[in-house]
Amino acid sequence: MQSNRAILLTPPGSSAIAVVRLFGPGTLEFLRRYFSKEPKPGRCVHGDLADGGQIIDDPVVVALPDGGADVNLHGGPWVVRRVLELARREGFEVCEQSRNAIPEEFADGDTILEREIAAHLPLARTELGLRVLLAQASAWENLLSGKQASPAPDRRAIRQILDDLSLVHLLHPPTVAIIGPPNVGKSTLANQLFGQERSITADLAGTTRDWVGEIANIDGLPVMLVDTPGIRETDDAIERTAIARSREQIERSQLVVMVLDASAPLDSEVSAMLAAYPRAVVVVNKSDMPSAWDASSLNAIHTVATTDEGVGDLRRAIAGHFGCAEMDPGRLRWWTDRQRAVLEKRMPILDDR
Ligand SMILES: Nc1nc2c(ncn2[C@@H]2O[C@H](COP(=O)(O)OP(=O)(O)OP(=O)(O)O)[C@@H](O)[C@H]2O)c(=O)[nH]1
Numbered sequence: 001m002q003s004n005r006a007i008l009l010t011p012p013g014s015s016a017i018a019v020v021r022l023f024g025p026g027t028l029e030f031l032r033r034y035f036s037k038e039p040k041p042g043r044c045v046h047g048d049l050a051d052g053g054q055i056i057d058d059p060v061v062v063a064l065p066d067g068g069a070d071v072n073l074h075g076g077p078w079v080v081r082r083v084l085e086l087a088r089r090e091g092f093e094v095c096e097q098s099r100n101a102i103p104e105e106f107a108d109g110d111t112i113l114e115r116e117i118a119a120h121l122p123l124a125r126t127e128l129g130l131r132v133l134l135a136q137a138s139a140w141e142n143l144l145s146g147k148q149a150s151p152a153p154d155r156r157a158i159r160q161i162l163d164d165l166s167l168v169h170l171l172h173p174p175t176v177a178i179i180g181p182p183n184v185g186k187s188t189l190a191n192q193l194f195g196q197e198r199s200i201t202a203d204l205a206g207t208t209r210d211w212v213g214e215i216a217n218i219d220g221l222p223v224m225l226v227d228t229p230g231i232r233e234t235d236d237a238i239e240r241t242a243i244a245r246s247r248e249q250i251e252r253s254q255l256v257v258m259v260l261d262a263s264a265p266l267d268s269e270v271s272a273m274l275a276a277y278p279r280a281v282v283v284v285n286k287s288d289m290p291s292a293w294d295a296s297s298l299n300a301i302h303t304v305a306t307t308d309e310g311v312g313d314l315r316r317a318i319a320g321h322f323g324c325a326e327m328d329p330g331r332l333r334w335w336t337d338r339q340r341a342v343l344e345k346r347m348p349i350l351d352d353r
């Protein structure tokens with residue numbers, strides 16, 4: 001049997017309006033018990049929502065055609081919490097993590113694709129993510145109806161679409177670790193990427209003791225940016241633990257940005273680090289200082305983290321690594337297993353891969 005579920009469609013925190021969507025066979029019974037009016041499909045009904053004689057709010061309730069209902073509350077956190085608690089008490093499963101995709105059966109839309117788009121809207125943290133996701137409705141319609149200006153995509157074109165994970169990355173932020181020797185400017189660079197002061201920086205090796213992970217908007221691509229402590233041999237037990245923990249973070253990251261100091265001679269530890277992360281994006285920071293070594297053999301990005309110089313290049317390199325630099329939002333992309341399967345089926349039978 002279908003279960004009863006309550007989902008907070010709007011983001012958490014204070015707002016003018018918060019929408020709680022109720023689903024499942026118990027929805028109308030719940031509203032009959034706690035809402036003062038009879039909900040009507042497709043109509044806005046204004047009434048009181050009360051629990052045991054105490055009015056929680058005077059929401060506008062809209063009954064949905066499939067038996068669910070949207071409860072449009074005043075968006076104070078207390079009101080929202082009370083309504084979700086009430087629903088939970090009445091046996092509803094409550095989803096209030098607005099950073100999760102909405103279960104597809106809860107999402108609005110006439111077609112599966114429209115529901116997939118609506119279901120993933122909460123995961124679009126940036127304007128670019130939102131634009132690319134919303135553009136998929138017409139991109140897919142063109143593919144499925146064959147209404148394309150250019151000829152229908154051939155095997156190579158579909159392979160390219162399958163290999164393009166950009167929308168998956170836009171909806172599920174990849175982890176990017178900033179690593180390097182102590183005092184090279186990793187935290188200063190991280191702060192530039194965050195666009196605000198997040199990590200403590202100081203002219204003292206070993207300033208960052210523990211990784212700082214938070215979402216940064218890199219030219220429209222959200223990434224979980226992890227600033228790590230400088231990797232070095234040390235007797236300080238806390239720093240050693242921090243370095244060990246950051247190694248775990250580095251292992252889990254999808255991209256490593258290795259920061260080096262233009263003004264400090266390269267030692268064998270740094271060379272070993274370069275060899276250990278051959279796929280890292282290499283940044284030569286402190287380019288404003290006289291250089292102590294020749295970086296020309298490295299395919300590196302040169303930055304001055306204190307002034308933001310070169311940081312735009314680094315942003316482009318990070319976004320580009322995940323296929324999100326200079327994106328055309330209208331291009332067809334996939335972001336669910338179902339869509340992947342649809343595309344794979346379209347690969348002509350004579351697939352020579
Ligand atoms: N001249 C110059 N100084 C910089 C630059 N980037 C950072 N610094 C300075 O270098 C010092 C160290 O910077 P941090 O960002 O704390 O370095 P870190 O790599 O995070 O250091 P740990 O966390 O200790 O490993 C600070 O005094 C910064 O202001 C740069 O591009 N040029």
Ligand SMILES: [Mg+2]
Pocket residue numbers: 186187188199200201207208227228229230
């Ligand atoms: Mg630091």
